[in-house]
Amino acid sequence: MENVDLVNALLKQLDAQNDAYQETFRQVHDVLVQQIEARIPAAASVPITPSLPPQSPRQSVSGNTDRANRARKIPSGLATLTTSSESKRTGDDSDAEDDESLYVSSTLKPELYTEDSLRTHLQLYKWNPYGAKILETVIDNPARLLQTPLVTRRRGPLDDRSHLGHYQVFDVGLDGAPVLLDLTHIEHESSKAHAIWRAISELNQPPKERLAVGRITILREPGPVLFGAVHHTLSKHLDVDELFRHLLESEGSSANVHRAFDEDVRKQKSFVFNFEYFTIIGKGCKPMKWQLADQQEERSASHITITRCSSVVALVLDGEAVKKVKNPSRQATNSHGFAYDPWAPWQVLNLQCYPDWHASLDVHDSTRHYVNGPEAFLTSILGELRDAQKRLELVHQSIAKLIMPPLEFMFDSAMRDKLLFEDERFTYSRRYFWGYQTLGMMNDSIRSIIDAVEDTFTEQVWAGTHTTLWPLLEQDSPRNVFFKKRMASLRVKFEKAIKNLRKQIDDNDGRRREIRGLRE
Numbered sequence: 001m002e003n004v005d006l007v008n009a010l011l012k013q014l015d016a017q018n019d020a021y022q023e024t025f026r027q028v029h030d031v032l033v034q035q036i037e038a039r040i041p042a043a044a045s046v047p048i049t050p051s052l053p054p055q056s057p058r059q060s061v062s063g064n065t066d067r068a069n070r071a072r073k074i075p076s077g078l079a080t081l082t083t084s085s086e087s088k089r090t091g092d093d094s095d096a097e098d099d100e101s102l103y104v105s106s107t108l109k110p111e112l113y114t115e116d117s118l119r120t121h122l123q124l125y126k127w128n129p130y131g132a133k134i135l136e137t138v139i140d141n142p143a144r145l146l147q148t149p150l151v152t153r154r155r156g157p158l159d160d161r162s163h164l165g166h167y168q169v170f171d172v173g174l175d176g177a178p179v180l181l182d183l184t185h186i187e188h189e190s191s192k193a194h195a196i197w198r199a200i201s202e203l204n205q206p207p208k209e210r211l212a213v214g215r216i217t218i219l220r221e222p223g224p225v226l227f228g229a230v231h232h233t234l235s236k237h238l239d240v241d242e243l244f245r246h247l248l249e250s251e252g253s254s255a256n257v258h259r260a261f262d263e264d265v266r267k268q269k270s271f272v273f274n275f276e277y278f279t280i281i282g283k284g285c286k287p288m289k290w291q292l293a294d295q296q297e298e299r300s301a302s303h304i305t306i307t308r309c310s311s312v313v314a315l316v317l318d319g320e321a322v323k324k325v326k327n328p329s330r331q332a333t334n335s336h337g338f339a340y341d342p343w344a345p346w347q348v349l350n351l352q353c354y355p356d357w358h359a360s361l362d363v364h365d366s367t368r369h370y371v372n373g374p375e376a377f378l379t380s381i382l383g384e385l386r387d388a389q390k391r392l393e394l395v396h397q398s399i400a401k402l403i404m405p406p407l408e409f410m411f412d413s414a415m416r417d418k419l420l421f422e423d424e425r426f427t428y429s430r431r432y433f434w435g436y437q438t439l440g441m442m443n444d445s446i447r448s449i450i451d452a453v454e455d456t457f458t459e460q461v462w463a464g465t466h467t468t469l470w471p472l473l474e475q476d477s478p479r480n481v482f483f484k485k486r487m488a489s490l491r492v493k494f495e496k497a498i499k500n501l502r503k504q505i506d507d508n509d510g511r512r513r514e515i516r517g518l519r520e
Helices: 002-039 064-071 077-084 115-124 129-134 184-189 192-200 224-234 240-248 265-269 373-403 413-420 427-456 459-463 478-519
Strands: 166-172 178-180 214-220 254-256 270-280 306-317 321-326 336-340 346-353
Touching: 115 224, 129 224, 129 240, 166 192, 184 192, 192 214, 192 224, 214 224, 214 373, 224 240, 224 346, 240 270, 240 306, 240 346, 254 427, 265 270, 265 306, 265 336, 270 373, 270 427, 306 373, 346 373, 373 427, 373 478, 427 478, 459 478
Parallel strands: 214 346
Antiparallel strands: 166 178, 166 214, 254 270, 270 306, 306 346, 321 336
16 A cells, blocks of 8 residues: 555656646747747748657647647656546546546636836826835836836845745646746846746747646735736736735735626626735845834844734636626615636736745645636635644744743742832833733734635535535536535635634633733
8 A cells, every 4th residue: 555655656746747847848948939039030931940859748739729639738658647646636536537628628818918018007007005005116216117127137135125025826737737837047047026027927828838727826025016017917807906905904804705796897707815914024024115014123032023914815717707696785786797607717816925934835736736716716725824824823932932931930039030020111011911912913813814714615605506606507517526526625624724723712812811810
């Protein structure tokens, strides 16, 4: 049994490495094409492209049908073996998991943006107060808007701290596998900001042959220009102004997913979950200007530098409505709304504003295969739930260390006197007050996360019978049965994450009781 597990694990790893190799090979091919085209006179009538080796699984083909077919993995001896090696690896072992008819089959429409179009967008768009606050150092600085290039190519530390940001962009193919776009060569040649811009500025562009049915974009601590780039590239799909508002406003975590009756078609098609809680500022990290954070300049060795942190996870389904729904509200302005196909091409965007080093980088990888956008969306939310518990536990531990007497207390009378009788700065009273109140506010933020999850993802949603949220019209079709099986597995993981957050509340309440005892 152990040998079988080892073989399965090795095959799983080999398959992931093969995906990464093929994607890197395509990028090398793209660079060679650009270099050759740059050397060809403008009058040349026949385009020249470097020939691909005959053994490459990504040979050039003609016609949309052929291209879509070639986008799927071409089976080989090893690929055939992975049928039983959890090649689709997010649920139970089953031959059905290799059936691509169970996954999204329509690809995302090609998109391409330039720095000139980004510049125009930043200059002409009517920003709301939230977008204006995030982009303040760019849109209020005419000289910055006229800089060429607009997205810096300069390496090393930058004023906007974009060199400390992080990104992951995955293109999800017809087999459901998310393949990471590896742009480290651009980072090495120019800057991380430029690599991020290159990743999000184009989608399904030729000569790419592994066309994406979905895309997952994760940006951690992006600089102002990159926030603007996200707005530019995704505004026709998502209300990005809404996402910016969630990042800035202190409103608690919430889910905004029941919008079938909204007048904005983008909101009908999109589903947004935002997180808000607290974290300890990481070494070398700095909160953004618009984030509520510790502003104390003189800090003792025991000082805890805490900040409000926030993130948004958004899903958009880029397809047609599959169901017309009557609006039950008596005050409704729209009598009907629309539910959209959960099997449509999709994008997931995750913007994270956490000035620390605790973000999990393994929420998505090529060993996971997503049947559709809702599964990828829920997996992203699950990753955020787990990271939230991790960050909040670290805050709890730091407060405990701050307020609890050290071991020397048992043996040092001077230390006992120090705890019994306040000094001129009321050191311990201030610690107790701050720790007690902070733990209470942490619990409020945790409860808002739990409420948002439990109020949104109800029994109907998990079963695929909700009227507007990812309804499965044919409950017994093979694809929908398979999806419900995956949802059941995700539900168990969500319940475990919520259980851990509830335990965190109990731990915080216990610590508050200890503080109350020390204070008295």
